[in-house]
Each structure stands twice: as structure tokens, then as C-alpha cells.
Amino acid sequence: NIEAMKKLLFACVLIxxxxxxxxxxxxxxxxxxGRMNELLVVAEKNYWNGPVGDTIRAFFGxxxxxxxxxxxxxxxxxxxxxxxxxxxxxxxxxxxVTISPAVDSTVVEYYDSPWAKTQKFVRIRVSDEKExxxxxxxxxxxxxxxxxxxxQDRLVAVYRRTADVAIYNLFKNKYHILLSxxxxxxxxxxxxxxxxxxxxxxxxxxxVVFFTDDYEHESQFNDVVMIDRVNEMLExxxxxPLDGNVREVxxxxxxxxxxxRSFMAVDxxxxxxxxxxxxxxxxxxxIRGLWTVTNDFMAGPFVLxxxxxxxxxxIIYMMGYVYYxxxxxxxxxxxxxxVMNTMTxxxxxxxxxxx
Numbered sequence: 048n049i050e051a052m053k054k055l056l057f058a059c060v061l062i063x064x065x066x067x068x069x070x071x072x073x074x075x076x077x078x079x080x081g082r083m084n085e086l087l088v089v090a091e092k093n094y095w096n097g098p099v100g101d102t103i104r105a106f107f108g109x110x111x112x113x114x115x116x117x118x119x120x121x122x123x124x125x126x127x128x129x130x131x132x133x134x135x136x137x138x139x140x141x142x143x144v145t146i147s148p149a150v151d152s153t154v155v156e157y158y159d160s161p162w163a164k165t166q167k168f169v170r171i172r173v174s175d176e177k178e179x180x181x182x183x184x185x186x187x188x189x190x191x192x193x194x195x196x197x198x199q200d201r202l203v204a205v206y207r208r209t210a211d212v213a214i215y216n217l218f219k220n221k222y223h224i225l226l227s228x229x230x231x232x233x234x235x236x237x238x239x240x241x242x243x244x245x246x247x248x249x250x251x252x253x254x255v256v257f258f259t260d261d262y263e264h265e266s267q268f269n270d271v272v273m274i275d276r277v278n279e280m281l282e283x284x285x286x287x288p289l290d291g292n293v294r295e296v297x298x299x300x301x302x303x304x305x306x307x308r309s310f311m312a313v314d315x316x317x318x319x320x321x322x323x324x325x326x327x328x329x330x331x332x333x334i335r336g337l338w339t340v341t342n343d344f345m346a347g348p349f350v351l352x353x354x355x356x357x358x359x360x361x362i363i364y365m366m367g368y369v370y371y372x373x374x375x376x377x378x379x380x381x382x383x384x385x386v387m388n389t390m391t392x393x394x395x396x397x398x399x400x401x402x
Contacts, residue, residue, distance in 0.1 A: 079139040079163045083378050084198055086121040087135070089143040095125045099146065099179060106187050111377050112320055113335030114348050118377040121194065137163040139201075140194045145172045146179055153178055155186050157193065165204075167197045202385030205229070210389075214244055222259070223359070227389040241284050251371040253383045256281070259361045267362060268332050270321045273353055277366060278312050285311040287340040314339040314346065327393065330355045338368055345370060348380055352387055365390065 081087065086107055094100060108119040126135065128145070154172040161168050169190050173179045210227035214234060218226040228244060235254075236243040245254025258280050266272060287309030313319075319336025334351040349368040356363055367383035369376045 076160060076164045077137050077162070079166050079201075080135075080137045081124075081139045082122065084121050084381065085124065085138075086140045086142060086194060087124045087126060087138040089126050089128055089131045089141060091127050091146075092125070094144065094146055094176075099144070099176060100125070102180065102183060103142070103144070106183075107191065111380075113337075113350065114376055114380070115337055115346070116375075118375055120191070136161075137166065139163075139166060140197065141166070141168045142190065143168070143170045144179070145170075146174070146176060147172075148174055150174045153182055155182060165197060165201050167193050169193065198381065199385055199388060202382060203227075203389050206385055206389050217242065218257075222257075223392060224363070225389070225391040225394055226386075228255070228386045232386075236284055238284070241280060243285060251369070251374070251379065253369045253371075253379050254367070255383065255386055256285070256364075256366040256368070258364050259356075260364070262355060262357075262360050262362050268323075268330070268353065268355075270319075270332070270334060273332065273334065273351070273364075274313050274315060274319075277351060277364065280364075281311040281313070287311065287343045287345065309340060309342040311338060311340055313337075313349065313351075326352065326354045327391070329357065345372075347371065348376055350380065350384055350387070354390075356392055359392075363390070363392070 088095065088100075088103055090099070090103075095103075104123060107121045107123060110117045111120055121140070128143070131143070150172045151174070153174070154170065156170040158166075158168040158170070160166050171179065171182060171186075173182055206229045207227045209229045211230050211232055214228045214232060215226065217234065217237060218224040231246045232244050232254075233246070234242065234244045240258050242257040243254065245252055256277075260267065260276065267276075314337045317337050319334055322333045324331055324333060331352060331354040334353075336349060337346060338349045339346045347368060347370045349366055351364065351366045354363045354365075365387045367380070367387050369379045369383060371379060
């Protein structure tokens with residue numbers, strides 16, 4: 048009847064309105080606080096200043112792989128629970144640890160954006176220290192992964208919103224790749240199958256090198272083969288500051304002039320790490336290590352991402368690097384990696400056609 052229909056319509060409108068209010072409240076969430084790669088540990092001082100705190104600091108403060116000097120994965124702050132109020136609940140990464148005999152059952156809980164957008168909150172509640180060590184050891188890799196991915200996702204989201212149009216269009220139109228570098232990056236070299244772009248200041252430099260190869264055999268993903276291929280391209284396209292300079296040298300037959308060859312290269316004299324993984328579902332290999340410049344003193348960390356694009360039969364090489372002598376480089380490397388991780392080649396155009 049008409050009355051029943053009116054009631055049903057009213058209920059639908061009410062439910063829809065509640066959903067809209069819920070979405071609106073999510074949209075009104077505050078922004079996160081804290082510095083990049085910073086972790087707030089909510090725990091009582093007697094635990095933070097003892098073996099429990101030592102365990103947390105040792106894990107989250109472990110050295111970042113691939114950097115020339117020791118830098119921690121996360122910078123850490125501690126706060127007792129009674130001071131964890133509304134003024135501090137917006138921190139980007141929070142680990143809350145409660146150790147008390149009043150806890151009757153162990154709890155490990157994960158929350159996404161409880162008080163602020165993109166926030167990651169993890170709660171551990173245990174009855175004693177022995178149980179904490181067991182639970183922490185079982186879950187620490189997952190917790191670290193959540194915080195690390197969140198930091199990268201935040202940067203990727205920002206870079207996609209603030210993408211430099213020239214770089215974006217270059218990769219889309221020429222290579223069928225969506226890649227977002229923020230303003231401040233400029234193309235240094237764009238030649239057949241090779242692109243080098245970077246952000247330069249008087250103090251530092253961070254950049255990305257890109258090229259592709261036809262995929263022919265799985266042996267192309269051998270790390271030695273990949274590094275040799277990268278070095279071949281770096282020597283060809285990225286000269287050092289002294290390249291082409293003339294120098295006098297002494298020899299058995301007197302002094303003579305030589306022309307200096309100087310170019311960027313992966314430093315194979317130091318160890319590097321190799322990790323096969325999936326990049327957006329595609330086979331990939333990630334290599335971290337140090338680069339150098341032959342016949343010069345320039346050097347720094349790099350990360351190489353080699354991804355198989357099966358549909359186009361190509362391997363995409365993307366190498367990010369940082370130059371910032373005598374200074375910390377962790378956050379700069381994270382920024383370069385985020386630029387690389389904006390890369391998408393499985394996308395559709397406005398008409399829904401796969402590119």
C-alpha cells in the first residue's frame with residue numbers, strides 16, 4: 048500500500064543519508080602529523096627504558112639496506128599512554144604496547160586511519176614481558192611492512208597529484224607508461240630508448256634513469272647480467288664532470304697528455320642486495336647498492352627496479368639514485384623510490400581500451 052511504500056522510501060533515504068554522513072566524516076578526518084619515517088611508540092617509561100624498549104628500538108631502528116652510512120629504518124618517539132591524547136593521536140605511525148597482568152588475553156590489532164587520513168595504528172596487549180617478546184617476534188615483519196608501505200603510498204599519492212606534466216607526457220606518449228615525478232624534476236637526456244631526469248640543488252641531487260630491452264630469455268634477470276647492462280647504458284649516456292678533460296701524466300717516455308674518461312657506474316666492488324618480487328603482478332627484480340663515477344670522487348646509493356612487461360615483450364629498467372655527500376640519504380632515497388613506484392603500464396585510455 049501507499050503508506051508502506053512511504054515508510055520503505057523513508058528508510059532508504061535515511062540509510063543513504065547515514066552512509067553519506069559516514070563518508071563525509073571520513074572526508075573530514077584530520078591530516079597526519081609527524082615526520083617521514085617516524086614511529087610513535089606508546090608505552091610506559093619503565094618498559095621503554097628497559098629490555099622491551101631495547102627490542103623495539105633494535106628492530107625498527109635497524110640499518111636501512113643499500114645506504115653508504117648507517118641510518119635507521121624509523122626514527123622513534125616514546126610517549127606514555129596517559130599523554131596519548133587528541134593532540135597526539137594524529138601521528139602517522141603509531142605502535143601502542145600495553146603490558147599488564149590485567150590483560151586477560153593477548154591482542155594484536157591493526158587499524159587503518161583511526162584518527163587521521165592514511166594513519167597506521169597497531170596495538171599489542173599482553174599480560175607479561177615474556178608474552179610480548181613472543182608476540183612481537185611473530186608480528187614484527189608484518190608491522191614493519193605496514194608502516195613502510197604506508198610511507199611509500201603517501202608519497203606516491205602526493206606525486207601523482209603533483210606530477211610534472213612534461214615528464215608525465217613523455218613517458219605516456221613515447222613509452223606507454225604512466226610515471227609521476229613531482230615539480231622540480233627536469234629531463235636531462237631523452238634519446239632513443241633512454242631517459243634521464245633529476246632534481247638538482249647546490250647541495251644534492253636525486254634522479255631516475257630509464258631504458259628498456261626486448262625480453263628474450265629469463266637469464267636477462269640474472270643480477271650480473273642486469274648490472275652489466277645498466278653500466279653499459281650509464282657509460283654511454285651519463286658522463287662524469289671530468290669527462291673529456293685533458294690531463295698530463297708522467298710515463299717511461301716522459302710526460303704526455305691523456306683525455307679523461309669519466310662516467311656514472313654501479314660500484315661492483317661493494318656488496319649489493321638482490322630481491323626477486325612482484326611489481327603490480329609482474330615479475331621483477333630489485334637491486335640496492337652503491338654507484339660511483341669513474342676517475343672522480345662522486346658516489347651514493349641507488350635502487351634498480353627491473354620489471355617484465357609481458358604484453359609488450361620488454362624489460363623496463365628504472366634506476367633511482369641520490370647524491371648528497373656527508374649527509375643522511377634515507378628519506379631522499381625513499382622519495383626517489385616513490386617516483387619509480389608511480390609507474391603503471393597496465394592502464395586503459397578514456398574509452399576503456401587497454402594501452
